[in-house]
Amino acid sequence: MTESDLQRAPERVARRRRIDGERSRQAILHEAAQLATIEGLEGLSLGRLAEAVGMSKSGLFAHFGSKEELQLATIETADVIFAEQVVDPALSAATGLERLQQLAERFLQHVEDDVFPGGCFFASVAAEIDRHAPPVRDRALKTIGEWFGHLVAAVQGAQADGQINDAEDPVQLAFEIDAFLLLANANYVIMRAPEPLDRARHAIRARLALAVS
Amino acid sequence: MTESDLQRAPERVARRRRIDGERSRQAILHEAAQLATIEGLEGLSLGRLAEAVGMSKSGLFAHFGSKEELQLATIETADVIFAEQVVDPALSAATGLERLQQLAERFLQHVEDDVFPGGCFFASVAAEIDRHAPPVRDRALKTIGEWFGHLVAAVQGAQADGQINDAEDPVQLAFEIDAFLLLANANYVIMRAPEPLDRARHAIRARLALAVS
Numbered sequence: 001m002t003e004s005d006l007q008r009a010p011e012r013v014a015r016r017r018r019i020d021g022e023r024s025r026q027a028i029l030h031e032a033a034q035l036a037t038i039e040g041l042e043g044l045s046l047g048r049l050a051e052a053v054g055m056s057k058s059g060l061f062a063h064f065g066s067k068e069e070l071q072l073a074t075i076e077t078a079d080v081i082f083a084e085q086v087v088d089p090a091l092s093a094a095t096g097l098e099r100l101q102q103l104a105e106r107f108l109q110h111v112e113d114d115v116f117p118g119g120c121f122f123a124s125v126a127a128e129i130d131r132h133a134p135p136v137r138d139r140a141l142k143t144i145g146e147w148f149g150h151l152v153a154a155v156q157g158a159q160a161d162g163q164i165n166d167a168e169d170p171v172q173l174a175f176e177i178d179a180f181l182l183l184a185n186a187n188y189v190i191m192r193a194p195e196p197l198d199r200a201r202h203a204i205r206a207r208l209a210l211a212v213s
Numbered sequence: 214m215t216e217s218d219l220q221r222a223p224e225r226v227a228r229r230r231r232i233d234g235e236r237s238r239q240a241i242l243h244e245a246a247q248l249a250t251i252e253g254l255e256g257l258s259l260g261r262l263a264e265a266v267g268m269s270k271s272g273l274f275a276h277f278g279s280k281e282e283l284q285l286a287t288i289e290t291a292d293v294i295f296a297e298q299v300v301d302p303a304l305s306a307a308t309g310l311e312r313l314q315q316l317a318e319r320f321l322q323h324v325e326d327d328v329f330p331g332g333c334f335f336a337s338v339a340a341e342i343d344r345h346a347p348p349v350r351d352r353a354l355k356t357i358g359e360w361f362g363h364l365v366a367a368v369q370g371a372q373a374d375g376q377i378n379d380a381e382d383p384v385q386l387a388f389e390i391d392a393f394l395l396l397a398n399a400n401y402v403i404m405r406a407p408e409p410l411d412r413a414r415h416a417i418r419a420r421l422a423l424a425v426s
Binding site: 130180 | 251252253255256330331336337339340341342343344354357384385388391392393395396397399402403409412413415416423
């Protein structure tokens, strides 16, 4: 070890601490996002999460400071997971119709894969929307609104490509597809069987067959 | 007052106490069902409900004994309200197609009328199904299963009447209509505007126009 290494040692230790801190923060938030789909985002107290990740409540408090900060950071983490698993790969498809089909199919697949143990994270959060503090509510609705916007934009893209009939109202068609996805998720969580996911796949195929120009 | 009246006085007092007790029990459960759609059935503690109805926690405890008994009685009460407002009048319609249309329309109307402040009681309870104790979960799923059964039976009735094409799978068609209703409820609770209810009405009309034989 040179003298210069020695001089930089405290800096390296600090950097490693930041990296470890960031890693452990991410691990905690991943667990929080999982837990929130079972116990609710409102059930996600620092005490309950501390128990789940095997940390002290004061250790968690050092990471997040308040339940609201924890909830907001948990939503951000769920958003990143949902973007990686569902939205981003679907939006990289070449045509509007493919983007629409992939948004739906990747949504169903992430439910079937139990990416979150209680089904779609944002459906869980939406179901208790009246219970959230305004900043938490607004942050959750941002992702929910963006999701619906992706469905509408994909329909509009498919219309621009000449693949979906111009007579279709993009918002109405997006509503109908989103409805099949939401009930599939709700019934999958109850039944733990693929049947409702297949019902949604069937419904979406039949609806798109009607919409194709 | 005759001697015989005098003899029966304690009996009358006891009967009046039972009636008052029953009335106040119903009033408490009505409040509990309302509250559960905002704070969740799991958020419905004896303490929280006592605060909402202005009773002591020990007074409530005398009525229900435990959180689980309170939850079960609350589901029963919500079931009675839902039957009165939605299911029973719809099932009294003369044909299968009318029963199907009325189940859907009366569902949407009870959401629009804010019969429960947090939207459909059973959608709220279903969204947190993993959190409920098994007896509570089973009781809630009974009503949810019966609801879906009514939709399927109405489709089958309409097929028997020759009003819906025999080629339609009754369970698939019931799934699609139920999906429109569930998303309408979820989005109404978020937006507090009739638009999603009208989207569902439009979707159901279009879907039934296809199914009519």
